[in-house]
Amino acid sequence: MKTKEGIYQEMRALGLSPGTKLFLNDVNVTKEQGFGEFNFNLAGKWKKTYRGFKTKESWYILTNFGDLETAIIAYQKRFDIEEMFRDFKSGGYSLEGSQLAPQYLSKLIIVIAIAYTSATLQGKKIKNMGIQKYVTRPEKRYKGQRRHSSFYVGQHFYHWLQLHQMFPKKYRRANAN
Numbered sequence: 001m002k003t004k005e006g007i008y009q010e011m012r013a014l015g016l017s018p019g020t021k022l023f024l025n026d027v028n029v030t031k032e033q034g035f036g037e038f039n040f041n042l043a044g045k046w047k048k049t050y051r052g053f054k055t056k057e058s059w060y061i062l063t064n065f066g067d068l069e070t071a072i073i074a075y076q077k078r079f080d081i082e083e084m085f086r087d088f089k090s091g092g093y094s095l096e097g098s099q100l101a102p103q104y105l106s107k108l109i110i111v112i113a114i115a116y117t118s119a120t121l122q123g124k125k126i127k128n129m130g131i132q133k134y135v136t137r138p139e140k141r142y143k144g145q146r147r148h149s150s151f152y153v154g155q156h157f158y159h160w161l162q163l164h165q166m167f168p169k170k171y172r173r174a175n176a177n
Contacts, residue, residue, distance in 0.1 A: 001042065002028040014044065016058040021045040023068035040064065043071040087151045088112060092119075116151060123154030135160045 001024075002008050016022060026039040043065075046058035063071040088095045093112050100108060126132055127150060135157050136148050 011042075011044070011060050012058075016044050016046045018046050018055065019048040021068060023071070025066075029062060041066065041071070043068050043075075045072065083149050084116070084151075087116065087149060092116075092151060092155060119154035120149075120151045121154065122157055123150030123152065126153050126157055 001011055014022060022042075022044045024042040024044075027042045028039055029042065040062040041064065043061040043063055044058055045068075047055045049055065061071055061075050063074070065071040065074060087093070093116075095109070095112065098105065098108060126135055132148070132153050136153055
């Protein structure tokens with residue numbers, strides 16, 4: 001990035017350390033090809049730990065938001081959107097494999113949106129009740145592995161109910177201990 005003195009420096013030289021954050025207004029961020037003379041705000045953050053693991057590096061976001069907290073909240077929403085795209089594609093409905101004509105695809109997307117909303121709301125309810133571990137496979141706690149989405153939990157709830165109804169109560173009680 002370009003300093004006020006007109007000298008370019010790497011962002012890692014800004015001095016972020018674990019547990020710190022920064023926000024700079026109107027910075028020019030490239031010396032080479034790219035953004036040219038456009039200025040952005042720069043948000044930077046380095047968490048001490050993430051899900052129980054020490055983080056190895058900081059991250060930086062170029063933004064047009066005027067403060068750090070707004071930039072962070074907006075950036076966090078990106079992960080929910082990525083999760084939704086995964087659910088629409090390979091994680092749930094295989095939308096990309098439908099190969100439908102545009103007039104039929106739009107109708108399918110409406111149906112998927114309704115089903116997705118229903119499963120996601122059900123999944124959030126299950127997570128809030130604290131019974132997720134009964135509905136889905138146990139999550140392994142490896143670094144970098146994602147948690148189950150609310151959609152995934154809600155979608156598998158119906159399978160869990162079907163299995164739950166297939167076995168008599170006597171069998172469930174015997175194996176609960």
